[in-house]
Amino acid sequence: MWVQAEGAVFDMWDEDKHVLNNVPECDEYYIGIDYGTANPTAFILAGRANGIWYAVDEYYWDSAERGRQKTDYDYAQDLIAFIGETQVEKIFIDPSAASFRAECAKHGLFTEDADNSVVPGIRRMSSLLNGEKLFVSQKCQNLRREFSSYVWDAKAQLRGEDKPLKQNDHALDALRYVINS
Numbered sequence: 001m002w003v004q005a006e007g008a009v010f011d012m013w014d015e016d017k018h019v020l021n022n023v024p025e026c027d028e029y030y031i032g033i034d035y036g037t038a039n040p041t042a043f044i045l046a047g048r049a050n051g052i053w054y055a056v057d058e059y060y061w062d063s064a065e066r067g068r069q070k071t072d073y074d075y076a077q078d079l080i081a082f083i084g085e086t087q088v089e090k091i092f093i094d095p096s097a098a099s100f101r102a103e104c105a106k107h108g109l110f111t112e113d114a115d116n117s118v119v120p121g122i123r124r125m126s127s128l129l130n131g132e133k134l135f136v137s138q139k140c141q142n143l144r145r146e147f148s149s150y151v152w153d154a155k156a157q158l159r160g161e162d163k164p165l166k167q168n169d170h171a172l173d174a175l176r177y178v179i180n181s
Contacts, residue, residue: 007151007152007154008148008150008151008152009122009126009150009151009152010122010125010126010129010147010148010150012126012129012130013129013147013148015144015148017132018129018134018135018136018147019135019136019137019138019144020054020135020136020137020138021138023047023054023056023135023137024049024054025049026047026048026049026054026056027047027048027049027050028047028048028089029045029046029047029056029086029087029088029089030045030046030047030048030088030089030090030091030092030178031043031044031045031046031079031082031083031088031090031091031092031174031178032044032046032091032092032093032114032173032174032175032176032177032178032179032181033079033091033092033093033094033097033100033111033114033174033177034094034169034170034171034173034174034177035075035093035094035096035097035100036063036170037063037069038063038064038069039170040060040061040062040063040064040065040142040170041059041060041061041070041075041170042058042059042060042061042142042143042170042171042173042174043058043059043060043078043079043082043174044057044058044140044143044171044174044175044178045057045058045082045083045086045088046175046178046179051133052132052133052134052135053128053133053134053135053178053179054134054135054136054137055134055135055136055137055140055143055175056137056139056140057082057137057139057140058139058140058141058142058143058171058174059078059079059082060142060170060171061075061078072099072100072102072103073103075100075103076100076103076104076106076107076109077107079091079104079109080107080109083109090112090181091104091109091110091111091112092111092112092113092114092115092177092178092181093111093112093113093114093177094114094116094173094177095113095114095116112181114176114177114178114180114181115177115180115181116177116180117180118163118176119162119163120180121176121177121179121180122176124176124179124180125172125175125176125179128179134179140171142170142171143171143172143175145168146168146169146170146171146172147172149168150165150168150169150172151165151168152165
């Protein structure tokens with residue numbers, strides 16, 4: 001835990017401050033999707049009200065943990081169920097998820113390529129956390145876990161690069177896609 005805290009990307013993350021039991025009604029809603037086949041797939045429903053962002057809900061499927069992969073069709077059906085009656089302004093998706101994007105379009109779910117800029121997205125999310133302009137619903141268990149376990153790549157830092165380790169980041173990436181886009 002000490003090693004993780006030492007290199008934590010979101011060292012300002014505080015469960016007591018940033019996690020809400022009840023998220024207020026938002027003026028607009030967006031979904032961010034980090035798509036994976038061997039890696040987890042995460043959907044984050046994010047809302048904004050009065051200039052404050054809220055991670056309202058999450059969908060998280062880890063095929064390695066569950067012992068079963070899903071098809072693009074399965075994920076599209078899960079996305080439809082996840083959206084439910086929520087009026088979603090836009091759905092931002094990892095630009096590399098072309099097959100899933102095509103499947104979503106078949107179901108009337110139109111997506112936009114997310115801005116996948118990692119470090120600028122991390123900076124934006126960090127600023128929002130620091131300014132108490134980003135909060136997370138207690139329902140978003142995977143996102144909360146990732147906020148506290150996402151770390152900088154120590155080897156990259158030795159080379160003078162700011163780069164996080166590519167692990168514990170799927171729900172975070174989905175949220176970053178919304179915030180950055």
